[in-house]
Amino acid sequence: MTSREYLDPLNSPQLRAVQHRDGPLLILAGAGSGKTRVITNRIAHLILSGAADPDRIVAVTFTNRAAGEMRERVAEILSRADQSDEAGAPVLSTFHSLGARLLRWHADRVGRTRQFTILDQDDQLALVKEVAQRHGREADHAERKRLRRYVERMKNRAFDPEEAFEQTRNEREEDDARFYETYQAHARRTNVVDFGDLLLLPLKMFREDPDLADRYSHRWQYVMVDEFQDTNPAQYELLEHLTHRHRNLAVVGDDDQSIYRWRDATVANILDFEDDFEETEVVKLEQNYRSTELILDAANDVIEHNTERRPKRLWTEKDRGPKITLFTGRDDREEAAYVADEIEALGRNGADWSDLAIFYRTNAQGRQFEEQLRGLGIPYRVVGGTSFYNRAEIKDVLAYLQVAMNPSDDVSALRVVGTPKRGVGDVTVDKLRNATRIHGIDSAFDAMRVVAGLTERAGVALDRIDPSPRDDGQLEALAAIEDLGGRPKGGIAEFTELIIDLRERIAQEDDLSELVAQLVDRINYFDHLDSKDPERADDRKDNVQELLVALRDFEQGGEIPIDDESPVDQEGPHPEQDLLVGSTAGRQLRGFLERTSLVQDTDDEPSAETVTLMTVHSAKGLEFDTVFLVGMEDELFPNIRDEGDQAELNEERRLAYVAITRTERKLYITNARRRRIWGQTRRTAPSRFLLDIDESRIEHDPKSCTDDINYGRTRRQRGWGSGGGSSDWSSASSTQSSDHDPMSQVDPNADDHDFVDPDWSDQELKPSVEANDSPPDEGSHDWVGKTVSHSRFGIGKVEEVSGDGDDARLTIEFVQSGRKTVVRKYVKIL
């Protein structure tokens, strides 16, 4: 019989949740109450108790990191119970990956092929631009962003264009809905989907064919959802379809940790769950296993000010724990320097770097801390922020691959037809874009083939271009591409042949990364980088090299090959016949491209021996022994634009709650009296959330700035006080409750920005200049033998060096990932 010792460490509500079998289950899990343990154990229990085969269980999360972690933990429990990989594995995935899979399986139902492209936010903006032009409305940058957001919002709310139109109440809204319709039509025609489509289109499939939903519901017997408080209406409806048949839906969440309202998450989903699903069993997990009592008290101080919440109070058996240390710096640089110093001291006293984390409200704050940590030689990793895959050079190379995979993808094709320079500029690109209006030309790439005279070879006969019902616009567009000059024409021909050749190679050859390396070489991409921006060319080349490493890694890593067939599909093979569907390299490329668009490069490797820097949003679901919560100033955290928006303020408060409850033992809270923002130094005021925390839980670091830097006006309001130290803390705290502090408003007439203090500004400039002059690195020759860390591969030892300078390649034997060659600048000496 199988061992059930995995049930032993569970407390009684946890046990109840794990052993619950059929019917809806709502688990209200406070921060640190062991919800991941409950989900993973429940999955394991369903399998081990014989309730369901592994592959009939689905668990959905919001981040790839969470999905990966669960996968690991479930596998661990199963292997300990001697039941490893029999009968397949459970589906553990994010909502968006699951959506992508469903789409892949049934692409033809929503007018796509399996090779569809997934657009990121930038691509979406490009698409909006294109559609706006076609839609006959001029849209400037701000308007494009608004439209993009509008489309996204409609999709998150599960409205297709028709439903969006029904909602409209005035002409402007009608216009937006019409735009949405055009956008969708264009996306369909070019075989692309955006993030919202990954939810909306599967929904559309299920709405149109309830039988299909039924088959999935039959197949996936048990469905679980993590972070349920962050689901949006589209996700909710998707769950309804998937569980319609059996209603075995178990959701886990905490309304106090709902922080994605701006992404159209609906807290009502969790608050009203019991009403929506009759006979729901409700389990409350209120014992916290993560934090000391003092931390929980502080978190509660903050969250209890919220106006809408289910009352609850977490408790712990842990010690009271150390007080929160509060530090106030003179400015943001000093704040960062303090944190770095403190971290170094903790390290000297034996703390593991991986026990330490810095949380900030906005990504932009991270840079200061990076600089200071780098200055002290402390290894760190930044989670989130500008993703590797968002860099222009990476997107360029990927766009080539995307076009090869999906030639209908106009966004990618038009992005790179003129990059590197081959005589195709904006004017020509516009002509090509317009040409897609011509009857018989379905995509920009089609138009290019026509221009290049390659229509026969590409299988598109010229006579497909139907000359009959043609309006002036079409005639004009056709004339425009026919009259192209020799240089643009040549460039287009070159590009077209390149792509066609690339497709043929992918169809025939196995070695994808070699192909891509050849591609980069063939288009002289490095020369392009050199000429475009010599300053940063080396960086960018390194990034491209890293991409090649990542691709090779993907090939060799034995990643799960994309499963092309639906587990419930009775529909036979897809009607499409694409060159790349069957080939190994094509399959791998599809998998790689999907991963690059769905997985942030920073999702993995939490075990690396580094200090972690991230936004509070990214921190959700994680825990650290010691946390530095920085930038706790009004205006910054809470980050509010509309002082009157209570819902927004509540969400900020929940965010602060999330941040505090990540802490296991020791919390530092820091802020600065002056902060540089948009190149200007501004005075600040302490965060109202900070003032909510009972003073008895706080100790002021004596190193804090106590100068009275001309705070005459502030002192009367909520402010820093004049003498420093803790004496005026309570007075500041007692005045905070009722007022809306004018200091926290951005007031263009206030003299905040011309703060005059020549001594200080001189001093401030110097160190930051020095920090920019990065100290010369050691010569490459003595890297051999050094122990280094790499953000993805972890710790390793350098075995070989080739080349020198930042460009050097190091061959490193990594402890976890084996032998890899990486670019030098990506590793840090430990």
Added chain:
DNA sequence: TGACCTGACGTTTTT
């Protein structure tokens, strides 16, 4: 066409 300049704008937060 493409190099170069200029001015506007931006920072929430992410799949």
Added chain:
DNA sequence: CGTCAGGTCA
């Protein structure tokens, strides 16, 4: 302050 879209000119 930094980026980037859009405009100007060779």
